[in-house]
Every structure is written in C-alpha cells, then in structure tokens.
Amino acid sequence: MMRLHALMLGIAIVSGSAAVAAEVDLGQQLAAADGWVGYHVPMIDKAGAPCCYAGSTGADLHKTPCNLDSRSGTFVSNRSDPAASAQLSVYWHVADGQPDRVRAFAADCPVTSRQPVRWIDPVDPTDSVGFLQGWISGVHRGRDSFDLAGLALHADAGATAALIDLSAASQATDLRKDAIFWLGHARGAAGADFVERVATADPNADLREHAVFALSQSSEPNAYERVRAISKRDAAGEVRGKALFWMAQMHDPRAQADILAALGSESSNPVREEAVFALSQLDEAIATKALIAVIRGDFPRPVKEKALFWLGQAGTDEAMAFIDSVLTR
Secondary structure (H helix, E strand, O other): OOOOOOOOOOOOOOOHHHHHHHHHHHHHHHHOOOEEEEEEEEEOOOOOEEEEEEOOOOOOOEEEOEEOOOOOOOEEEEOOOOOOOOEEEEEEEEEOOEEEEEEEEEOOOOEEOOOOOEEOOOOOHHHHHHHHHHHHHOOOOOOOHHHHHHHHOEOOOHHHHHHHHHOOOOOOHHHHHHHHHHHHHHOHHHHHHHHHHHHHHOOOHHHHHHHHHHHHOOOOOOHHHHHHHHHHHOOOHHHHHHHHHHHHHOOOOOHHHHHHHHHHHOOOHHHHHHHHHHHHOOOHHHHHHHHHHHHHOOOOHHHHHHHHHHHHHHOOHHHHHHHHHHHHO
16 A cells, blocks of 8 residues: 655735735744744634644554654654643754754644744744744745645634635645645535645646545545546546556445446546556455456456456455466466
8 A cells, every 4th residue: 555644714815005014913923033933723623633643543542742853753744632621732953043953743642852842822823824834835944744644734714715815726736735735635515625726727637646645635525526527527637547547545445346337438648547557446345346346357367467467466365365276277
C-alpha cells in the first residue's frame, strides 16, 4: 500500500484599517520579547488530536511530546484520536523582535521547549487568522506545512476565506497545493466545494489531480461520489486514473464495483493500468477477488497481465491458489 503522509462554512472577511490594526496589535504582543509565545483559540470540529505521534499507523500509533525547538518530527491530524480539548494552542517563535516560526497543536498536546512559553491570552481568533494569513503570504523565509495546518485548524470561519485566497492562481504553485489540501482535509463543506471547483475547472491538469487527492481527504459524506464523478468526466487521463486510485483509498464499499466498471469503459491504456493498480490497493481480501475477476473477465490481455502481476504481489492464500491453478492448466 502506498503510505500517505500527512504528509491535514460561512466566510467572514475582515477588511480595511480594522484588519491592519488587529494584525499590528497581535504583532506587537508577539514582538514584546524573544522566545516562544503562545495563545489559545477555538479549534475546528473533527480535527481529532493534532499532535506529534510515534509508531506506525494503526494501534501502534501513540502520542508523543512535540519539541517546539525542532523543525523535525511527525505531525498528524489524527481523526481517530479525539482531542480532549476544543482549543488550539498556537505557538510563535520570536527572534530579534520578529516572528520566524509558528506551530499549532491541540491544547492537550504535550510540548517541550528550551525556554518557557510566554502566554498572551486572550487573542481574538479573527486576529490570529489575519496575522497567520499575512505571515504565510508575506516575504518570510522557511514556510513549512505547519503554517497552513495551524491556519486550517482555526474554528473561525475566516480561515476558509484565507485558505481560498492562498490557493489563488496568483500564488506560488506549492503554496496553492498546500492550501487546497487543507481546504479539503479540514474545512468542511465549504472547503470541499471549493476544492471540487478546482478539481473540475482549473486549466492545469496537475493542479486538478492534486485537488482530487485533497477532495478524497474530506470528511464530507458525499466526498466519494464527487471523486467518482471526476474519474468519469475529466478530459485528462492522468486525472481520471488518480481519481480511481483515491477512490480505492477512501474505504468506500462501492469502490470495487466502480473501479471494475471504469476498467471496462476506459479506452486509455495508462488509465486502465491505473485502475488495476487501484484495485490492488483495496483491502487485501477484496483486492484479491477483484484482481481474479479481472483475469477471468472480458478485458484486454495487457490488463489481465497487470492484474496477474498485482495478484502475485498480494501473496494471499487465495491469490497463490489461483495462480497455481493458472500455471497447471
């Protein structure tokens, strides 16, 4: 299986001098002394427990303290581990009177640092969103995935508008992709709606492909249907193929039948190969049965050869028994 890294509304816009004043006020509080500065804001629902984790995925995954002073570590927005707090802790590092790093974790996530954190609560969530957006889109160096994650985890509805602004065509491609991911992963129905528009209408096939991935990360109940529709309609074969792959990763019970149907209707050889690979990514028992169905079905020989290859990679008892039966015929 491909390991996925995570790497994770109404729209309120604050404009004019009020927004500038708010940003200046928060900036002044941050700049009062060097070191780590923290405050709390409400966190989105369904965020799980954004924290640092050790171990592999599944039962072995366990929470571990986040080291604020290190740029390394594994940050996970773990939906299977509900946070004990509805608050988000936002940490800014200040050097020479200027913020140069930001981190954000669930308030109950343990953190360590060489120096004590200076807390400046209360901070208006709207001010925090505005300051973060300015920081991300500004001229600072060393932006990383924590910046967008921190913005996306704010419960304030303005965070959706900020991420949409950061995904605009005028922004750098890597920033656009990060913003689109977090819109799909964390920003609910409004985020999913925007990501779907990118996935279906953006002229750049590479960006559409990335938006399909972001849409597959949405917790909205109709996310699977949206990805499936793209797998049928996109003009670019690479986008259709990736949509099939992400359908297999979404653990929807309809995926096997839908991918097999796409395999039968597709005329593009690369997309058919991607469909076979997608079948191999389903849960082990389902993947084995699906690949055997392809080999037995009315499909072109190259498609059957790919299915046989992935069946061998599966290595299940059922797969090996089927391959033995083919070899002895």
